[in-house]
Amino acid sequence: HLQLLESGPGLVKPSETLSLTCIISGGSFAGSSYYWGWIRQPPGKGLEWIGSIYYRGSTRYSPSLQSRVTISEDTSKNQFSLRLKSVTATDTATYYCAKMLVVGPRVADAFEIWGQGTMVTVSA
Amino acid sequence: DIQMTQSPSSVSASIGDRVTITCRASQSVRSWLAWYQQRPGEAPKLLVYEASTLQSGVPSRFSGSGSGTDFTLTISNLQPEDFATYYCQQADSFPLTFGGGTKLEIK
Numbered sequence: 694h695l696q697l698l699e700s701g702p703g704l705v706k707p708s709e710t711l712s713l714t715c716i717i718s719g720g721s722f723a724g725s726s727y728y729w730g731w732i733r734q735p736p737g738k739g740l741e742w743i744g745s746i747y748y749r750g751s752t753r754y755s756p757s758l759q760s761r762v763t764i765s766e767d768t769s770k771n772q773f774s775l776r777l778k779s780v781t782a783t784d785t786a787t788y789y790c791a792k793m794l795v796v797g798p799r800v801a802d803a804f805e806i807w808g809q810g811t812m813v814t815v816s817a
Numbered sequence: 818d819i820q821m822t823q824s825p826s827s828v829s830a831s832i833g834d835r836v837t838i839t840c841r842a843s844q845s846v847r848s849w850l851a852w853y854q855q856r857p858g859e860a861p862k863l864l865v866y867e868a869s870t871l872q873s874g875v876p877s878r879f880s881g882s883g884s885g886t887d888f889t890l891t892i893s894n895l896q897p898e899d900f901a902t903y904y905c906q907q908a909d910s911f912p913l914t915f916g917g918g919t920k921l922e923i924k
Contacts, residue, residue, distance in 0.1 A: 730913075732861075739904065739915055739916070739917050739918045740853075740861065740904055740906070740915040740918075741915070742906075742912060742913040742914065742915070745913075753911050753912075754912075755912045756818070756912055757912075789860055789861075794851075794863065794866055796866070796867070801849075801851075801866055801867065801908060802849065802908035802913055803851035803863060803866045803906065803908050804851075804853075804861070804863060804906075805863050805872070807860035807861055807862070808860065809859075809860055810860050
């Protein structure tokens with residue numbers, strides 16, 4: 694069955710770029726209708742949607758992060774990525790990658806399978 | 818943005834009890850509403866989508882209902898593994914938004 698695993702540095706300096714990769718195992722999504730998202734959770738707080746990537750790489754981002762975020766996919770490597778530039782301490786959070794639920798021909802925009810999450814701290 | 822408001826923010830209950838959690842949207846999300854369970858130290862788990870459809874493998878003691886702006890998640894016959902935090906999420910329009918969470922604790 695499909696599993697997701699976030700990979701990337703646990704510590705990023707302020708003003709630098711946070712880069713995370715989600716590695717997909719248990720299946721290949723090349724040529725398949727798989728769609729993906731990133732969600733984050735600051736320590737002790739709730740969930741925040743960052744963005745999602747859809748058919749042929751089309752993306753949607755949270756307006757509050759849109760100017761700083763890029764989500765991309767590499768089907769040949771069975772992975773997709775998150776880049777968040779110009780980070781500050783408020784970007785400190787656990788970052789989750791997730792597979793979006795597809796119901797029949799439609800993307801349900803809910804998150805069906807989650808990675809275990811990776812904690813990223815922004816600090817000098 | 819559509820604001821999602823959950824109530825209560827926390828609730829205490831006993832094993833075997835029935836609990837209802839409410840989620841209200843600031844505007845209609847039709848039936849595009851999902852519920853998640855998050856245990857401490859774990860990733861969220863999808864329980865319900867499209868307001869009332871149980872995700873595969875989720876026990877039938879969980880049920881979701883509602884449409885428009887008002888939704889509920891009901892857990893019957895509470896089990897020890899059900900004590901967790903629950904989140905709703907609207908999937909009607911971008912940006913996708915989550916409720917603030919409801920923490921279910923053992924009484």
